[in-house]
Amino acid sequence: MTTARLQTPAGDLRLIRPGGTAGLRAWDAADELLLSAAEPYLADGLRVLVVDDQFGALTLGLACYQPQTVADSATLAHSLLTNASLNPALPDCPAVLNWRRPPSGPFDLVLLRIPRQAGYLAWLLRWLNSVLAEDGRILAGGMIKHLPDRSVDVFASAVVTEQVLPARKKARVVVCRGGSATLPEWQEQWRGYPVAGLPGPVEALPAVFAREKLDIGTRELLPLIPQAVSRVPPAGRILDLACGNGVLGLSALAGRPGAEVHFSDVSSQAIASVEHNLSRYEGGDCVHLWHQDGIADDLPDYQLILLNPPFHEGGVVGDHIALRLFRDAARHLAPGGRVLMVGNRHLGYHRSLKQYFSSVEQRAASPKFVVFEARNGAV
Structure with missing residues (x-):
């Protein structure tokens, strides 16, 4: 496992990638760009949600704002605890919620790792519409080579794209407001x-x-x-x-x-x-x-x-x-x-x-x- 440091709003973090392929870091350029894009929105009392963090970089990087975190993968809980133990000065590590027991919101700021599947992205954006505060923002980011096909259309069908940030290190972040699309009316859910x-x-x-x-x-x-x-x-x-x-x-x-x-x-x-x-x-x-x-x-x-x-x-x-x-x-x-x-x-x-x-x-x-x-x- 490779231990490295990531600059975040919470300070420099020591992070490892538990159980992964040797030599791979616990974050990528999309995590860096998401954390950078979040800084103008951060303020005391902000209600923050992290969706599908990979190894804890986003959740721990915003630890001083006490984010909630929800992920589809059961591996995040172990990764988050492992990396939190390497950074004992941070606040207590939050419990990881999942889609059987999701958080209820409302949230002022959401950091979302864009998944590879277009259908799952469409599901996530519609779910986020139900928990996003009226003036809330979604910062959705991923590596450009891993973005799903038709991602522009998927965003347009569910939320309001406010800004597409300049690409950095082959990563992209999109800033969105909530839309009117919901899961109950979406025929593609099942x-x-x-x-x-x-x-x-x-x-x-x-x-x-x-x-x-x-x-x-x-x-x-x-x-x-x-x-x-x-x-x-x-x-x-x-x-x-x-x-x-x-x-x-x-x-x-x-x-x-x-x-x-x-x-x-x-x-x-x-x-x-x-x-x-x-x-x-x-x-x-x-x-x-x-x-x-x-x-x-x-x-x-x-x-x-x-x-x-x-x-x-x-x-x-x-x-x-x-x-x-x-x-x-x-x-x-x-x-x-x-x-x-x-x-x-x-x-x-x-x-x-x-x-x-x-x-x-x-x-x-x-x-x-x-x-x-x-x-x-x-x-």
Whole structure:
């Protein structure tokens, strides 16, 4: 981990990027530009909100104004606590809220990291309209290469763009006033698709992976779920790890109504989407939802873990997320249990899985994807 210093309204901050790729900083030029753009608006008593901070640079950089912070990713809480501990002179670190329990406002100033997905940006701006004070401002910033397609149109459809600040170090910040667009009237909030054997469409909010059509990797895994579920003992537990909209776990639940099925995802919009989809199921008393990165140490062991691991985190692409999930799965796999996972063929997950599991077998394959079954791993 690389420790570096960032100049902010709260003074110079020491920041690290926990668990990330070695050599990467805990902030980028968009964070710097957002903090600089915020300075003319800062005043005592200002009600400040930070949305989707990455590693705490924005929240800690404005710590003297006691901002609230809300993020889709469960990783921010750990990053924020870690970086707050490196800067003990700052006020107490705020709790991180998420989209299952968002803040209520009103807010005078909002600092927003622009997401890559146009749909999620449209959702965020409409939600912000509901919590922005009458004379409030939204400062939305991101790296230009990561801005979503049609971002200008997305802003125009939801808020009033007051100023586009000059680009700096390949970053851009837009200053906006609130608009009249709201979430209840927005028809794009929920998108989904039907899945054979399920009682209704599998729907998801905009920040969730593959919300509009079934992911082709998941398509390879679904036919193997009934047999895998049939091997789970009557009192056994099933986990849909990195669950997204929950299609894998929902398919397991459809095959065994009343089973103890857990869903875990780093995205709060993913967990909210699973909760939404579960409303169509009867007897969901044994279902548990976990908004967390991987599997927390205090969770139980599982007889079956279903997994379609992501291979990108923000702008970083690689197998580092999958390796963390393999490690967690190995630690929480009950004796005799199985991990059923799918991955891109070119990533060579059969080699990675053998670092954590004693038995790894191929169960299905297509030109792009491979399904593996791993058993009884030892870390």
